[in-house]
Amino acid sequence: MPQSRMGYAETERLSNLNLIQTKSASLKKLMARPENFDELVGQSEALANVFRRVEQVAPMNATVLLSGETGTGKGVVARAIYRCSARKEKPMITVNCAALPADRIERELFGEEKAGFTGGNPRQIGRFELADGGTLFVDEIGGLPLEMQSKLLRVMQEGEFERLGSTRTIKVDVRIIAASNRNLTEEIRQGSFREDLYYRLNVFPITLPPLRQRKEDIPLLVHHFLAKFNKKIGKQIELVSRATLNTLREYSWPGNVWELESVIERAVIISQGKTLQVLDRFEADRKREEAAEQDVKALVDLEHDYVLQVLQNTGWRIEGKTGAALILGLNPSTLRARMRKYGITRQ
Template identity: 55%
Template sequence: MISIRREQVWAEELVPRLRLLGEIFFNAMNRKIYEETLQKAFSEIKELKDQLQADSIYLREEIKSEYDYEMVIGESDVHKKVLFKVDQVAPTDSTVLITGQTGTGKELVARAIHNASARESRPLLKVNCAALSPSLIESELFGHEKGAFTNAFTRKIGRFEHADGTTLLLDEIGELPLELQAKLLHVLQEGEFERIGSSSTIKVDVRVIAITNRILEEDIRKGQFREDLWYRLNVFPINVPPLNQRRGDIPLMVQRFVGKAAKKLGKKIKVIPQKTMEALQNYSWPGNVRELENMIERAVILSQDSTLKITDTLQLTGKQQAVEAQSMSLSEMERKHINQALETACWKIDGPRGAADFLDINPSTLRARMRKLGIKRP
């Protein structure tokens, strides 16, 4: 009896001690879990902060960018048709496919659509599909999780996620790798996607405007572009005409470009000779409005007095080139224009006074077009 009673007393004394030890252990474990959770939260906050800083820089650059709205100036019938289409589609959320030659002002048409839409309070976001490699363009569009692939040290928010509630401009859509076209099609159809390395579905409300200087129907026949994606993009097509179909708009553009260049260079150009204007109107303009603007700026620089002097030899054979251009295919015209720019730049592609700078396109885009057209340095 005495032994049993002692064991009972000992057990009664042990219970609170065990309870105390249990509480200490429980609190220690909770503290460890709390510290680990807190550390993880701090790490995620830092990642998000870094990402937001990067995004802030991107958005500031987008907002600060200056766009030459003179490129959408015009009173010709073909130009008015483009502006009429802009007015029609801007209030909707429909996907738009803008086609046309390089330098015609396709991006400005896209921005005009965005600025006249219900989404105009937020900046339009842009991705150049030709400027990045296939692996990078997927991450740029859809984002990735930390550790999704080598060097993925932090989570990245993609452009589709950033563009939720606004407009995403897909420049040079014809250069999008075939393996990514199915993923883009899914986003357009379902309004959802997954980041690389994640199984979580993200829903977005994004209006897509796509731009290309390629003839996508030909790419479809060659198996280089998905037909179902083309149908999805081509909901509301807008073709921006080349400058040689808008000759009546050239005098107005010339006056604007002269005024702009003169102000920039601190010069006073008061006279534009009639013969000069006629030569400009007769030239074929394979580089379109961009080429016109660059030529005018060059002329303003070289003019020694208040009269505009065009020194480019192109203007001397304008009528002849205009006739030749009618019999040339789009690819031939593009090849000729790129070759002219390369020769002017002594076959330098990158940097100031490089061919890409003259053409006002990304160097990687120029290299891609050179490969496509079979252009090689002699």
């Protein structure tokens, strides 16, 4: 090999080595972060805002509503809140509303007593009883049938319910963390979600950003997953080329962190030697344009709905200690400008 080519190859190798070492150092710093945030990998401002919101609400008993696309890490954030809470010594129980048939959700949530049952156990303990004193994570709450929404609302308001097939009232003390990848305000407009339940759930909203809005976190996530799958599969892949990282940054990631994790696991399986080989082909340009259009509409709708909700909750008071501007973290003049921008008027 000519000397110049050897020099270029050596420079590229050292550059890659330096990159992995730098990213690994940053990753170790992140993994040492306190407050049990070890699963939340990233240093972007978008994710830092999520960290701040978690730190604010975790020690409280307030209900939390996590919103975001599938694969953005709502379950990870729910576990972080739980581990930082005063209820961490008690159980965290999870129920996924979208994964259960409608005719099973009630007995899963509230339990069941079978009258005249012979043999076995006539009583099924529901998730609320199992979570008593602890936390119930209600995932994909937008998939909860309307008739169950009223029963959930009652438990949240009164802390009591009856098992299916029983008249005995059971008291529980449960903190609710709910999550949805749906736009619940749109579900309300369509009549498929109760407005009163939404306000009960939306005490402390946290929105998880899609991966395409925090692309600076992709190198850290790549090395996080690389370490994970090296250990799982028994590989010793140490290098990720700049070209590979650039390709991963350019993709829009409609499946978010879940999709990236799958890509890295697949790459670890097929890679030979010390360098990660990503053979997936990404339709970067088309996906990026589609995502940009979706992002603009989603962000406008989200901000409009949130500003309107806060104004309604504060009785349309803009200034002062109980005013909407302080809650939103805006100057009163800025809030008035946003209201004009979105056509929000007092109702």
